Amino acid sequence: MVYFIGAGPGAADLITVRGQKLLEEADVIIYAGSLVNPELLKAAGKDCLIYDSASMTLEEVLKVMDENRDRKVVRLHTGDPCIYGAIREQMDQLDEMGIKYESVPGVSSFIGAAAALNAEFTLPDVSQTVILTRMAGRTPVPEKEEITKLATHGASMVVFLTSTMLAELTDRLIEGGYGPDSPAAIVYKATWPDQKVIRTKVRDIASAAEAEGINKMALIMVGGFLGNEYDRSKLYDPAFTHQFREASK
The missing domain is CATH 3.30.950.10 (Tetrapyrrole methylase, C-terminal domain)
Incomplete structure (x- = not known):
């Protein structure tokens, strides 16, 4: 199983609870070394294999995933992987290879x-x-x-x-x-x-x-x-009626 995890924007404590747990359980971590905070890797177990994808091609990343298809693999991307993460091309190849995967969102x-x-x-x-x-x-x-x-x-x-x-x-x-x-x-x-x-x-x-x-x-x-100019939100305006509150008289 491959987990595409959003590492968050930088601070190590801004990864999600789910993402942190999967890092701790991972057998293999492939992380975007040019962008991901290396502090996050401290969560990895002592026997976890860690690869920095900064110098790897797509084919090399997929080879690691293929060689570890029976293990828990974490693909750690910066921010949220759905934004400039190049994850679609990885997922399409994993589909062809018959390897299951799951996405774990992160803070962009x-x-x-x-x-x-x-x-x-x-x-x-x-x-x-x-x-x-x-x-x-x-x-x-x-x-x-x-x-x-x-x-x-x-x-x-x-x-x-x-x-x-x-x-x-x-x-x-x-x-x-x-x-x-x-x-x-x-x-x-x-x-x-x-x-x-x-x-x-x-x-x-x-x-x-x-x-x-x-x-x-x-x-x-x-x-x-x-800037400094904006209108007040209607949601909390006492003169505005919505599903949960009647306007004040």
Whole structure:
């Protein structure tokens, strides 16, 4: 059995209880060494085989899974594996190989970054939509999902995997409709001990990152949700009736 487990955004105690238990029980752990906090590996038993997938190909990862098909294998991904985790291609191959698998969700880095900012993505009358995306680089994105087009919505946006292209990102955000003075934030290594949180404006994203020496492992967040203007939620408004409460007279 293979378990695809979300390791969480960084802090070792942000893995789920289920994920932690499976780590402790694992016979084999294959972890994304370039991103996963190595502190999590302390949960492994003394006889557990541990592989760092940072230098491995898909075929090499699958070979380890195949060789250990009768054992409990944990595939440990950063954040939640359903976001930029490349898990579908692994699962499709496991189907062909006749190896069963299960997914265990984790806390994504964009959630950890929001916590670092004490921010709410979905503020009333500001934004009710969150866009998770990245810039096209060596790996392309679908043309209809180009940053400039997504920016036209003016929604809360979180940009992954783009720390080396921030000047271009700024240009495309502004071209798409975010004002140069729109609030933005950079969260480096969310929830890790060396986390950095920078509040800035869209026009200053690149210079703010450069000033802090940030060129990897950062999320860029843009939108009115980082500002100070929003409407009160109807859910707790005494003048609003819903299924569980009558409005006050």
